[in-house]
Amino acid sequence: MNEQIKRTMEALKRNNMVPFYAENGQEALEILKSLIGKDDLIGLGGSVTLKEIGATALVRGGGYNIIDRYDENLTNEERMETLRKGLLSDVFLTSSNAISEKGELINVDGFGNRGAALVYGPKSVIVVVGKNKIVKNAEEGFERIKKIAAPKNCQRLNKNNYCTYKEKCMALLNGEHSLSDGCAGESRICCSYIVQSYQLIKDRIKVIICNCDLGY
Numbered sequence: 224m225n226e227q228i229k230r231t232m233e234a235l236k237r238n239n240m241v242p243f244y245a246e247n248g249q250e251a252l253e254i255l256k257s258l259i260g261k262d263d264l265i266g267l268g269g270s271v272t273l274k275e276i277g278a279t280a281l282v283r284g285g286g287y288n289i290i291d292r293y294d295e296n297l298t299n300e301e302r303m304e305t306l307r308k309g310l311l312s313d314v315f316l317t318s319s320n321a322i323s324e325k326g327e328l329i330n331v332d333g334f335g336n337r338g339a340a341l342v343y344g345p346k347s348v349i350v351v352v353g354k355n356k357i358v359k360n361a362e363e364g365f366e367r368i369k370k371i372a373a374p375k376n377c378q379r380l381n382k383n384n385y386c387t388y389k390e391k392c393m394a395l396l397n398g399e400h401s402l403s404d405g406c407a408g409e410s411r412i413c414c415s416y417i418v419q420s421y422q423l424i425k426d427r428i429k430v431i432i433c434n435c436d437l438g439y
């Protein structure tokens with residue numbers, strides 16, 4: 224385990240979160256499996272990382288009690304309702320846009336369902352992150368969002384935003400910028416910025432850090 228991962232895991236512990244170490248995606252999936260029960264109602268945050276390690280396919284593949292946001296038969300209205308129901312799941316699975324060596328989870332959301340579930344609602348939250356998402360502090364986390372996570376997510380979701388084509392947030396065109404700066408309109412995905420540090424509910428959030436690159 225490298226020093227950066229070690230520092231991050233120790234900081235997560237100080238912040239009342241439970242860190243786990245996985246050498247690769249397969250190990251991360253095994254740890255995740257050990258943390259969910261067949262009777263748990265499972266909610267899902269949209270995540271490339273969860274898809275890459277096989278977690279999405281696992282819980283959608285049968286045998287788990289899942290609120291399935293990916294069900295192709297859902298109307299838009301029904302899909303929004305599944306996102307809302309996810310807030311009362313027993314276990315919520317997600318990744319994070321960035322994780323800091325200070326033990327912080329840094330995220331930005333469009334609708335806010337993932338951020339809301341991370342903060343409050345589900346009894347247990349399992350976060351899977353690759354080492355590529357570790358940053359020094361929250362400020363670097365926001366920069367990571369503007370330079371990597373949001374542009375790549377906009378490309379994946381076919382959003383017609385500046386960063387989709389220029390691969391960085393338009394807020395970076397100005398030297399000094401705030402979180403509100405950037406594009407505007409219905410396709411913007413950077414609306415609610417969430418930083419989680421010290422947690423009052425001890426051990427509610429479990430973070431599996433993988434010694435490989437996952438998602439973006």
Ligand code: SF4
Binds near residue numbers: 374377385393406410
């Ligand atoms: S604010 Fe708009 S341009 Fe900037 S990263 Fe977010 S979606 Fe992209």
